[in-house]
Amino acid sequence: MNRCAIVWFRQDLRLHDNEALSTALRMGEDILPVYIFDERIFQDETRFGFRKTGKFRAQFIIESVLDLRENLRKIGSDLIVRLGQPEEILSELAREHKASWVICNRERTQEEVMVQDALETRLWGFGIELIYTRGKMLYHTQDLPLPVQHTPDFFFQFRKENENITPVREPILAPSAIPPLPANLEPGEVPSLERLGYEPILYNEQADMIFKGGETVALQRLKYYLWEKNLASTYKETRNELFGSDNSSRFSPWLAQGCLSPKLIYQELKKYEKERVSNESTYWLFFELLWRDFFRLMGKKHGNKIFLKGGVQSKSQKHLKNNRELFSIWAEGKTGVPFIDANMRQLNAVGWMSNRGRMNVASFLVRELKVNWQMGAEYFESLLLDYDPCSNWGNWNYVAGVGSDPREDRVFNILTQAKTYDPQGDFVRTWCHELANVPPDKIHRPDLLTASERNEYGVGDYPKAIVKIEKWAV
Numbered sequence: 001m002n003r004c005a006i007v008w009f010r011q012d013l014r015l016h017d018n019e020a021l022s023t024a025l026r027m028g029e030d031i032l033p034v035y036i037f038d039e040r041i042f043q044d045e046t047r048f049g050f051r052k053t054g055k056f057r058a059q060f061i062i063e064s065v066l067d068l069r070e071n072l073r074k075i076g077s078d079l080i081v082r083l084g085q086p087e088e089i090l091s092e093l094a095r096e097h098k099a100s101w102v103i104c105n106r107e108r109t110q111e112e113v114m115v116q117d118a119l120e121t122r123l124w125g126f127g128i129e130l131i132y133t134r135g136k137m138l139y140h141t142q143d144l145p146l147p148v149q150h151t152p153d154f155f156f157q158f159r160k161e162n163e164n165i166t167p168v169r170e171p172i173l174a175p176s177a178i179p180p181l182p183a184n185l186e187p188g189e190v191p192s193l194e195r196l197g198y199e200p201i202l203y204n205e206q207a208d209m210i211f212k213g214g215e216t217v218a219l220q221r222l223k224y225y226l227w228e229k230n231l232a233s234t235y236k237e238t239r240n241e242l243f244g245s246d247n248s249s250r251f252s253p254w255l256a257q258g259c260l261s262p263k264l265i266y267q268e269l270k271k272y273e274k275e276r277v278s279n280e281s282t283y284w285l286f287f288e289l290l291w292r293d294f295f296r297l298m299g300k301k302h303g304n305k306i307f308l309k310g311g312v313q314s315k316s317q318k319h320l321k322n323n324r325e326l327f328s329i330w331a332e333g334k335t336g337v338p339f340i341d342a343n344m345r346q347l348n349a350v351g352w353m354s355n356r357g358r359m360n361v362a363s364f365l366v367r368e369l370k371v372n373w374q375m376g377a378e379y380f381e382s383l384l385l386d387y388d389p390c391s392n393w394g395n396w397n398y399v400a401g402v403g404s405d406p407r408e409d410r411v412f413n414i415l416t417q418a419k420t421y422d423p424q425g426d427f428v429r430t431w432c433h434e435l436a437n438v439p440p441d442k443i444h445r446p447d448l449l450t451a452s453e454r455n456e457y458g459v460g461d462y463p464k465a466i467v468k469i470e471k472w473a474v
């Protein structure tokens with residue numbers, strides 16, 4: 001009798017460099033690739049009442065699953081798609097098909113671990129084994145010089161200890177053929193956005209990029225960024241821009257859903273350095289991918305602490321309040337500080353914000369408004385296209401000064417940031433329509449506009465600043 005392996009696709013929606021899939025192909029003769037839309041992820045709310053997955057990411061996941069199915073069909077297989085609870089559906093499927101193994105990439109954060117643990121317990125009841133594989137990080141944990149528990153808490157130390165020593169393994173090649181599904185097995189429909197309970201998406205014409213989910217587009221983006229447009233060679237100079245899809249790689253949404261492997265990015269980057277150019281920019285792209293690994297390792301090392309108010313340091317944060325009123329003003333982009341409002345409105349409209357924007361709005365919420373940073377982190381969790389538990393909560397820990405590697409004294413001067421990164425005010429003008437006619441030298445200081453200027457520029461009901469912008473003027 002054929003041995004059957006179920007591959008449970010999670011945040012690894014790709015065929016290339018997929019350890020779960022390649023393990024299944026090595027071990028089993030019958031392969032059942034499965035994706036489950038976990039209803040809790042799409043329907044539940046966070047502690048502060050935001051929908052866990054906002055519509056942009058939901059759409060991105062749907063597209064990624066459709067693409068995965070398409071790619072599996074091209075090599076003879078299919079993707080079984082269900083909606084419900086993975087632990088129930090997978091254990092039932094495994095029992096029905098007398099599977100020997102369910103194989104999946106291991107997740108390390110609380111909610112994901114609860115699901116995989118529940119599945120494992122159910123499978124034990126049927127004598128079926130759950131096999132965990134890896135594939136999230138650039139580095140393989142086994143190759144790290146120190147055990148995870150001894151990972152340095154400071155990024156620069158982590159980087160120093162790894163970057164020239166730890167190898168990045170070759171990505172696993174995508175399979176060229178997979179046996180077909182059993183004839184009696186109904187693959188199932190990929191649910192629409194509506195079926196998952198979302199309103200249709202109206203794409204915003206101000207968006208500088210429409211992200212489409214899936215491995216196919218992810219690989220195109222990699223090719224475009226490195227080979228077609230040579231953008232990696234100038235990354236360090238452009239990465240802090242607020243707007244413009246070519247300024248940073250924009251790999252993050254595909255990395256978060258696993259449509260793109262970091263090891264493949266690394267491999268292509270090394271090839272690019274050999275064949276085109278190797279400079280500070282190409283190094284910096286690798287450097288940023290190291291941050292991603294670092295936060296993942298911090299998540300592993302410190303566990304649920306990354307989600308707690310006191311963060312990894314268990315530091316008292318009593319001064320930060322769950323102030324819903326201030327929070328809503330921030331979230332809606334109505335603080336009267338144009339740089340903050342523009343970034344928040346962009347996030348609300350398209351599910352995306354630049355790294356520079358994220359650092360500033362996070363700092364503003366915590367340092368200026370003294371609002372509990374967890375509310376901001378949950379809001380990002382809901383809305384970000386590229387939401388990744390370790391990167392999101394790790395970065396919020398960091399900005400709030402409760403992370404493993406805090407910069408406690410780091411308070412952004414929002415006005416200086418605005419003038420540096422949006423000198424002409426174009427970014428603000430794009431998202432704050434009330435300020436569309438304000439000239440560059442005044443756009444970041446609406447508090448200084450006279451009544452007649454407000455009238456002349458049509459500033460209308462753009463809100464009065466909730467903090468004194470004056471204090472940042474230097």
Ligand SMILES: Cc1cc2nc3c(=O)[nH]c(=O)nc-3n(C[C@H](O)[C@H](O)[C@H](O)COP(=O)(O)OP(=O)(O)OC[C@H]3O[C@@H](n4cnc5c(N)ncnc54)[C@H](O)[C@@H]3O)c2cc1C
Nearest residue numbers: 248249250251252288289292355358386387388391392395
């Ligand atoms: C408050 C806050 C929350 C964030 N939440 C997330 C999140 O949920 N998911 C997420 O992927 N990133 C998050 N980031 C990190 C960073 O903002 C995004 O990774 C980056 O903006 C994505 O754009 P890009 O792909 O063009 O990045 P690039 O600048 O092109 O960088 C290349 C890749 O490196 C990684 N990277 C870059 N910066 C960071 C960083 N600071 N931390 C971790 N990885 C990094 C990403 O995978 C990124 O795709 C957050 C940052 C802050 C300050």
